[in-house]
Amino acid sequence: MREVFQQELQEVQERLVEIAALVATSMENATRAFNESNVSLAENVIADDDKIDVLAQELDELAINILARQQPVARDLRIVVSALRISASLERMGDMAEHIAQLARYRFPDKVVPKSLRGTFSELGALDVAIAKKLVELLRTEDVSLAEEIRNDDDRIDALHLSVFDKVLGETWKGAAVDTVDATLASRYHERFADHAVSIAKKVQYLATGDWIPVAL
C-alpha cells in the first residue's frame, strides 16, 4: 500500500511538472506574441490554455482519488492537498498567459504598448518566463533555493509593475486611452502570474522543509 502511494505521489508530482512546463511555454509564447505582435503565436497560447485547464482538472481528479483510496494523514495528506492548490495556481497562470496573448491579438497588427513602455514589458515578460522555468525545476527537484530566486524575481516584477503606473500617470505620457488601458491590464496580468508562482513556491518550500507557511496568506 505504502509503495503504491509513493508511486501515486510521484505521478502527481510528474503531472504538476508537466503542467508547469506547459505554462512556461505558454508564457514564453505569450511574451513573444506580445512583444512582436505575432497573432498566430497568440492564437497558439489561447488554444493551449484549454489543454492546461484539462490537465489541471485531471490532476485534481487524481488527487481526490488518492485521498479517497489511500486515506493519507500528516505530511502525506498535506502533499496531496498542496497538489490541489498548486494545480489551481498553475491553471490561473495559464489564464494570465492567455490574457496577455489576447491583448496581442486584439491590437494586431499594432503592438500592444507604445515604444516608451516596450523595454519595461519586455523585462516583465522575460522575468515571468524565467520564473515559470524556475517553477518547473522547483517542482521537479524541490531545490528550495529556487523558491528564493522566484521571490526575488517577483520583487523585481512588483517594482516594474509600479513603474508602469508611474510612467502612465507621469507628465510625459502621450498614450491614448487604449494604450493606458492595455498597459494597466498587461502589467496586472504579468504581476498576478508571478504572484501565483510565489504562492506555489511557498507551498513546495513548506513541503520540502516542513516550515508551515499559512495557505491563505
Added chain:
Amino acid sequence: MREVFQQELQEVQERLVEIAALVATSMENATRAFNESNVSLAENVIADDDKIDVLAQELDELAINILARQQPVARDLRIVVSALRISASLERMGDMAEHIAQLARYRFPDKVVPKSLRGTFSELGALDVAIAKKLVELLRTEDVSLAEEIRNDDDRIDALHLSVFDKVLGETWKGAAVDTVDATLASRYHERFADHAVSIAKKVQYLATGDWIPVAL
C-alpha cells in the same frame, strides 16, 4: 464517528457562511467607500481583509484536520475538498473588495471615477453586493435557484464591465490617464469578484445536486 463527522461538516458550512457574510459586508462597505469617497470606511475594509484571511486559513486547517481524522470518501470527501476551494475563492473576493477600497483611499478626497462612469460603477457595486448576499444564502440553505440568480447577475456584470471599456475607449471620453487606469482596474476587480462567486455557486450546486461541474473550468 458518523455523527461527529456530520457535526464537523456543519461546522465547516457555518464557517463558510460566516466568511461569506464578512465578504458581503466588506463589498458593501467598499462600494460605499468607492461611491461616496469615504476614506474611513475604506480603511475598515482594508483592516477587515486580514480577518477574512485568518478565518479562511483556520477553515483550511479544520478541513485538512477532518480529512486526516475522518478519512471521508465519495461525496463526503468532495464536500471537504470543495470547502477548501470555496474558502480560497472567498479569500480572493475579500481581496477584490480590499482593492476597490484601496482605490477609494488613494484618490480621496476625489472620487475614483469621473461622473460619466459613476452610474455604471454604482450598478457594478450594487450587483456585487447582491451576489455576495445571495452567496451567503446559497451556502446557508443550498437553495440552488440562488446559483442561477448569481450566474444571471454575473452576466449583467460582464456586460457592464465591457461597457466601461466602450466608454473609456470612446470618442467622448475626456478622462485623464489616472481616470482611465482607475476605471480599468476597478472594473476588473468588480468582474473578478463576481467570477469567484460564480465559481463557488457551481461547487455548491454540484454538491447539492450531484451534477459534476469540473473544478478547473
